[in-house]
Every structure is written in structure tokens, then in C-alpha cells.
Amino acid sequence: TQTVSQSDAHVTVFEGDSVELRCNYSYGGSIYLSWYIQHHGRGLQFLLKYYSGNPVVQGVNGFEAEFSKSDSSFHLRKASVHWSDSAVYFCAARRGSALGRLHFGAGTQLIVIP
């Protein structure tokens, strides 16, 4: 069974704090991993992705994520959050052979207190 798990349903931080949103996967073989952001009432927007190479990937708006094969993780981080970062964040994965099909985690709602 292929799964993507996001252990935290909600994360609350103050503006200017750093934050890490966790994602773990259970897949074998080659894997693509990505993060999406969903603001309230909107569709999902792509943030960043990883397939190979440097395990730390940079995305938009200061977000980065780090892939760890040993931990089966792809955690998202930001050094200093802004109130506008409040949204739901989804981790997604697909097998290298799956021709575009993504499996999403349940999402983590990030609340940033101004």
C-alpha cells in the first residue's frame, strides 16, 4: 500500500517564527514528492518538488523541503512565516512509473498569528 502521511492536522505559530510541516511516505522504488498550498476557498497551488539530486529543494515564498530516504520523509520548512502563509499544506507523492497520478496526504492546516 502506498501512503502519504502528515502527522499534524494543525500547526499554530506566531508571525516571524520558523515552522516545519512533516510528511512521511511509504513507497518502494523511485518516487516524486511535492508540496502544495491551499488557501481558504481556493484550489491547490504547487510549491516545490523533489525527484533526485540535492535533497534540499527550494520553492516559492521562502519555502524549502528536505528529502530523507532513511526517514522516508519530505518535510517542508520556512525560516520566518508571514500571516499570509496561513493555509492548508498538502504533501503528495507518486511512483516514478505512475504517469502523473498523485497520492495526497490529509493536509496540515498552518495558522500564523500576527
Added chain:
Amino acid sequence: EAAVTQSPRNKVAVTGGKVTLSCNQTNNHNNMYWYRQDTGHGLRLIHYSYGAGSTEKGDIPDGYKASRPSQENFSLILELATPSQTSVYFCASGDLLGGGEQYFGPGTRLTVL
């Protein structure tokens, strides 16, 4: 300018009625997808398509049909709507060999009474 659009944005239907949700993309992507989003379930794949004329079953296809008449358009059809299909539906497009990058529409909120 929005590259993936959906219509309608909101829909109220009666049980047993037919509902068609439409999606249009201007990204020239081969792949298109229909998901539903429900609290506690994240996004679940209903149907997807690799190109005009093709449709494939996703993880939860029961009660849904799909149609891909052209590269740009992908419809989701509920022949006999049920209250359990009340949800928010998202369409997305992506490259066939993309690394997981999909582009989403704004969503359609469907309520089946």
C-alpha cells in the same frame, strides 16, 4: 490569467438527478484529473485522462463517469447523484512525464439534497 477553469463554481442538485461538472485548461497538458476533497480525507482521485478520448478510473470511481472530448476539456458526470457525493470537486492538469506538478482549478462545491 487562470489556466484551469471549472464550471459551475457552485451547484445544488437533487438526489437522482444528473450533474455534469466541466473543466477547461489552457496549459496544453496531456493529463487531466478529477478529485474530490472531503474533511479528513484530503484529495481523492476519481478519474483521470492521458489525452483526448481517454479516461481512466482513479481510486474512487464508483458513481462517476468522465469524458475527455478534447485536449482542453474534461468533464465529470454524476448520472444519478446521491447525498454522499456532496463535496468540493477539483480539476487539475499536468504534463505526462511531469515530476508531480499539477495545476488546479478553483473547485466546484456540489450539494446533493
